[in-house]
Amino acid sequence: MTADIRDVVVVGGGISGTAAAYELARSGVMVTLVEQGALASMASGWTLAGVRQSGRHLAELPLARAAVRRWQNLADELDSDVEYRQEGNLRLARTPEEVPVNAAVVAEQRSAGLELTFLSDPDSVRHVAPAVADTVLAASYCPTDGHANPIATVRAFAAAAERHGAVIRTETAVTGIDANGGRVHGVHTATGSIAADTIVVAAGIYTDRLCRLVGLDLPLRVAHAAAVQTIPLPPLIRQVLGVANGDFAGRQEVSGRMRMTGSAGPWQESEHGLDPEAVQPPGEAVMTTLARGIAVLPALASARIARVWGGLLDMTPDALPVIERTPEVEGLVVAAGFSGHGFCLGPVTGQILRDLVITGKSSLPIQPFRRDRFASMAGTAPTGLHG
Ligand SMILES: Cc1cc2nc3c(=O)[nH]c(=O)nc-3n(C[C@H](O)[C@H](O)[C@H](O)COP(=O)(O)OP(=O)(O)OC[C@H]3O[C@@H](n4cnc5c(N)ncnc54)[C@H](O)[C@@H]3O)c2cc1C
Structure with missing residues (x-):
């Protein structure tokens, strides 16, 4: 199938949406990206921003x-x-029970072709990462994993999209999707409508609402995680932990x-919508995140929190995630539900959305x-964040 593409609207200015806008614009498509707040104002700004292959579901x-x-070439591109720094990922085993869990991940992922080693004792972990506590018993080590600056990345995708002719509209919420006769025709915003043959919805936690506007069900639930950032410290750890x-x-x-x-827990949005103060983490979540950090990197005990x-x-x-061109509504493409690990995928999410x-x-x-x-399907999602 090759669609007759004239105009595309991308909803969402996180990494998925801006990467899609970039890929579409450089393929010659007329694309407008619409973001309700600022670029990277939700998950793509809140994220840890680990670029991790290890520990991924095989799919x-x-x-x-x-x-x-x-x-590897994104900065130049x-x-x-x-x-972006490709300096590895260590998944630590802190208890005897966690050691075989990590060993099994290494075996599974090596058989899937990923370069991953099992550091089976405390000395070999500290040989790779000297600052790690001697109470850490073992670790998986993937040297080709890494991390990046999430806000810089989103802005870089958006700027590159604009250089290829994309229009980026921030502070503009999509309030409706114009769809009849089984296909989309455009979106409505507070400041007017935008006609489009294709709409890409990459709206993070709000993607299910936008899908419901055209009668599609997307089972998303929202989880909440605390994040803690120190002031600049001397070099401590190169790998993502x-x-x-x-x-x-x-x-x-x-x-x-x-x-x-830290770990992700349930979150209840207020009836008035997203209240930025309600998104702030409870003290207990901050404390446990810090305590877990200090337990694996003791030098953090004296670090100032910024x-x-x-x-x-x-x-x-x-x-x-859900990544598809919906069969029910012609012209609707969806990418959401990344469940705490969509930052790494951003560059290929953009590529896939362009192709869809x-x-x-x-x-x-x-x-x-x-x-x-x-x-x-029935069941609940795991809540771990693995960097
Ligand atoms: C604490 C935390 C740690 C994480 N750690 C990692 C990690 O280490 N590695 C990793 O790979 N991933 C990680 N993730 C997950 C990753 O950050 C996300 O999966 C990814 O950023 C999702 O990008 P996105 O563009 O799909 O969604 P988002 O970044 O949420 O972007 C969606 C955008 O859509 C906009 N929007 C919503 N509704 C509308 C509307 N009606 N009109 C206009 N705009 C709208 C929103 O304002 C938002 O900016 C983490 C996430 C969090 C929160």
């Missing part, structure tokens, strides 16, 4: 590996420093600041990310 691994290949049960992740930014997140914030996650029942818009298919294996898998 996501081909996408994550393709994404890492893109990340976008002509902007996105502070995760833990076997996903209740802590941390990395040292290029600025020297340590950026850490900022804390809360982040919201778009969770699906199986913690895998232009040709209706992708060369990457996206069949596991169809929405119709939920028709026969």
Whole structure:
């Protein structure tokens, strides 16, 4: 199928939406991106921003590996420093019970072709990362994982999209989708309507609402995680740190600041919509995140804290995203439900969305990310964040 593309509207100015706008614009498509707030004002700004293949569900691994290949040249491609560093990921085992969990992840992912080693004792972990506590018993180590600056990356995608002719409208919420006769015709915003043959919805936690406007069900629930950031510190750790049960992740930014997140818990949006103060993390979540950080990196005990914030996650029942051109509504393309690990995928999400818009298919294996898998599914998503 090749769609007759004239105009595309992308809803959402996070990494998924801006990467899609960039890919579409450089393919010659007339694209307008509409973002209700500022660029990267939700998950793509709140994120830890680990660029991680290790520990991925096997369905996501081909996408994550393709994404890492893109990340390696992204700064040159976008002509902007996105502070990408490919210095590895360590998933730590802090208890005897976590050791076999990590060993199993290494075995599974190695058999899927990922370069990953098992550091089976405390000395070999500290040989790779000397600042890690001697109470850490073992770790998986993936040297090709890394991290980047999320706001710089989103801005770089948006700027590159604009250089290719895309129009970016921030502070503009999409309030309606114009659809009849089984296909989309455009979007409504507070400041007017925009006609389009194709609408890409990459609106994070609000994607289910936008889908409902055209009668489509997308099972998303929202989870909340605390984030803690220190002032700039001397070099401490090059790798992104995760833990076997996903209740802590941390990395040292290029600025020297340590950026850490804790486990995700439930979140209840106020009836008046998103209240920025309600998104701030409760004291207990900040304390546990810091305590887990200090337990694996003891030098953090004396680090000054600069900022804390809360982040919201778009969770699906199986913690895998939905990426599809919807079969029910012609011209509607959806990418959401990244469940706490969509930052790494951003560059390939953009690529896939472009291909779904232009040709209706992708060369990457996206069949596991169809929405119709939920028709026969029950269960709850895991809540771990793994950097
Ligand atoms: C604390 C935390 C830690 C994380 N750690 C990692 C990690 O280490 N590695 C990783 O890969 N991923 C991580 N993630 C997940 C990752 O950040 C997200 O999956 C990714 O940023 C999602 O990008 P997105 O563009 O799909 O959504 P978002 O960044 O949420 O963007 C959606 C945008 O749509 C806009 N929008 C919504 N509704 C409308 C509307 N009606 N009209 C106009 N605009 C609208 C929103 O304002 C928002 O800016 C983490 C997330 C959090 C919160």
